[in-house]
Amino acid sequence: MAEPAPNTIKSVLCSSPWTWNPDEECTVKFNEDGTGELVCSVEFNIFIASEFDWEMRSKAENVATVLPVTIEVAMTLTKRELTENPPPITHTALSDAAFEQKVYHLRLEKGSFKVEGRTTYGSNPTYEYRLVWDKAPYPPLEQWNAKPAARAGRYWERKDFYQGQIEDAE
Secondary structure, three states, X not given: OOOOOOOEHHHHHHOOOEEOOOOOOEEEEEOOOOEXXXXXXXXXXXXXXXXXXXXXXXXXXXXXXXXXXXXXXEEEEEEEEOOOOOOOOHHHHXXXXXXXXXXXXXXXXXXXXXXXXXXXXXXXXXXXXXXXXXXXXOOOHHHEOOHHHHHHHOHHHOOEEEEXXXXXXX
């Protein structure tokens, strides 16, 4: 039996992780309980693997009637590390400013999307949902203590995240 489609903005946000690359090395996952997971890694290097606290400040409307929609979300990156990943270097990679609450405006869209500005090789699947942030969920360069790692990945430029891979008919 197929899973029912998410019907509210919050249920779409929380239904599965959001990624900006098909390898899913850098992801944002919202949980229904107001926590989430922020992961930032490249190959075997994990730069961030921490929980965050979040709240949606917009109404959780029915997605069928409002998409595309812009919502406001407040997020606070925490020093609670994810246990299923190898030990992250969050506390040394980031300054204290990275752990202050930030407010984001997210545009949730439904359609057929390919990853934009792709920097990795391999397949580029199509996704059902795109989440466009006004600023990246990863800290800006000035909030990284490990600046060479941040400069190499330019994570603060990642504003488009995708969810719901669609089977490509090629």
